[in-house]
Amino acid sequence: MPSLRQPPAERCSRLGGLVKSVVASLVALVVFLLMAELGLRGIYAIRASVIERIALPYMLGDLYGPVPPWWDNLRILKPDEGLIWKGNSNVQRTYIDVFSPVETEEERRVQLRAFLPSRPDSLKNNPAWQISLDSEGFRDQEFVDQKTSSAFRIVCLGDSWTFGANVGQDQAYPQQLQRLLRQGFPQANFRVLNMGVLGYSSYQGLELLKRRALDLNPDLLVIGYAINDSSIAGFRDKDMPGYGKTMRWTKALGSFLKKNSETYKLLRYLAHTITERPKTMTDILQGMAASTADGSEVLERRMMEPSEYAQYEPWTRVSLVDYAQNLRAMIELAQSRGVGVILLYNELWESSPYRAALEKVAQATSVRLIDSTRGGGRLPRLLRPSASATGIFHCRGT
Template sequence: MMRSPWEWVLLASIAGGPIALRLRKASADRIVVLGWIHALCGSLYLLGCPDGSPVAAAVAAIGLLLLDLGWKAAGPAAQARLLFAARRKAVFAAVAASTVLLILPAGVEFACRGLTHAKLLRYHMPIETVWKSGQDDWRVATITADVHREPDPVLLWRPIAGKPYNAQHFKGPILQVPKPAGTFRIMCYGDSLTDGPPRGDWPARLHRLLAERPARPGQAYEVVNAGVSGYSSHQGLLRFLQDVDRYKPDLIVASYGWNDAAQAAGPSDREFRPPSWPVVALQRTMVRYRTSLVLTYYLKKLVAEPRRELEGPFHPRVSVDEYIANLDRFRAEARTRGIPIVFLTRPHLAAPDELRRVNNWRSHVPDYNGALVSWASREGLPFIDVQAEFARRPASLFSDECHFFPDGYQILAELVYGRLFEAGTQRSVLPGEEAAPPETATRPVDGRRS
């Protein structure tokens, strides 16, 4: 429940002053006044920093300590004058108002934190799928509740400019602009599988592999993680168009499909509009308070309609045709700038045939991988069938239905490294190499079709 040692110090300070007066047998009015001041300070901290702040907790705790020392140093005469002033009607009204508006809400928030920590109450998890008649749709939840994302009028959401991301909204070091001479920059676009955990995502592992075993002696490689959790190919394309002329990559790697297939409870991604900024601001504020989340959890159970099987036609965030059109725009924009691009299928734990039997939008995920393989093969574009590769590997590499444990991310990085930089296929995708024969240049990177 306490998020830092300083919060424990603050809690001890809030309770310690009145207890010390009680032990010294001070008058009841002195104990009440000092106790109210302590409670007010604690309430201001709890309501002002619901996410916790060691610095703010330290300031509040030290401030209360200085207040107690000042109260003791003031002497009986000064204390008596303060107590007399506190009995005035205006002061009494201010005390009553602050108690109702600050101390009582903070007390409820503190109680909710304690009861949920003890598992006596349950609370709504802000980033969970918002469903309507069995349709998963987490776009609004991501925009309004994900502390690592911020609303964006074009992209719908983007990573924050703070840990684990940098000021440019990527993971890793700040990219130099313009790009340093002699640097080969690889930008990896994708969804949560590319974004990965705070540490250990596959682009970072690919960067280490290229640092340890550079494909060209003396070449400096830079791998940029441009993945964003929850992104569809529609959002990824728009972010790529924002980035490409500024960061000037030498190679693009793109992997989408899982979120494209997700069932949309409202408009598709191309037509979706986020809530207005006042609504977003209010919702992003409310989800920081445990009281709000407790109320949401129990009220949701009263008003939410029971989950039903998926009804009506499949209505994805991005249709298969739009998905291929987005990838083709990726390819066209990269080609006009002379940038090679490689596409990855989106891996998942269940086999395609098994997934197709699932009675929700996940049954359509294999359609997106299949469309990518067919399109890239027909157009002679390099791709890596990651799904086919991991279908031959242990299921224990997956942490859930579509993400990896660290070993899985390492294997994916090695797979990309091997296909692009060790298997001889780099001649078809990397600039500066001798052109490959036509039959090789049009062959998929993994050399097989699924």
């Protein structure tokens, strides 16, 4: 620190030297961080290019712990300003289901954490399923906006049930529907479009319908949402677009670094692995047994009772009121374009209040509802040839 007794010229010289040293150090730090960032991105990209099969190590209770940042290059979803998220473009993936038993819980965890994972013998025969996403992030072939006069186009909107999670590319229901329709009506020109996206709610479905689905000029719209609308996430989907703009600058900076800085994400991950104290399978099962023994039950089980669900509903992704309004808005938009509509209920929760809301909407709008929890006919049975020479299907335009 320059002394006040020194001549002014000497003090200025020393101060200037100190400033230059600080600036040089900062520049060196920035260059180092930049090189580290570029290096990590390159390493992760190389890793992603050589991984042929990706393990899906489901953990009981979703206790995955910190997820390594090198997984980001293998994600099939990306953030979107209006839709919250959407599918990544031109993705080709093969996933291995490791939900089936493995010898140890640590073996399952290694599949998630290892930088260069190798499949143990216990997983080599596990089922695998392929995903191929088009340039728009949908699990289908490239969509063509223009349609021939003889074509009958069916657009399937929905969540992971429509997307086809845990099944092969041609085993998702839209792909199977197209195959069955072509077999049953070889003289017709059908095209069934799979616009299902993992984790989507009716809020996102309505936005997707406005943004893209109607531009494809469908003749029939199949809508299947409920599972994610009722999930307790602690936020409303409708509040998420633009959420980042309302953050304090410190939180916004942290969010920016988590999304864009591989160096920050790696340091954060390493810090979390040091402090993590993972529960063993024994701990989880003992905790579940103890909660049952003392008369309390896990949240998911309490939620299944309609009387209990009401207290958790304010934390669901889409409220019951908004769920019904979203469905009505989708139906009105489609019918205003002369598009027929079919509603699907694909939730496994039979007593769900969302099921009751869906039934009311279907009844009020005179739209056909297919309830997968109650068995009944498959979708192709509804698409029977019309006796009228002017109509292709009975359900067209209804």
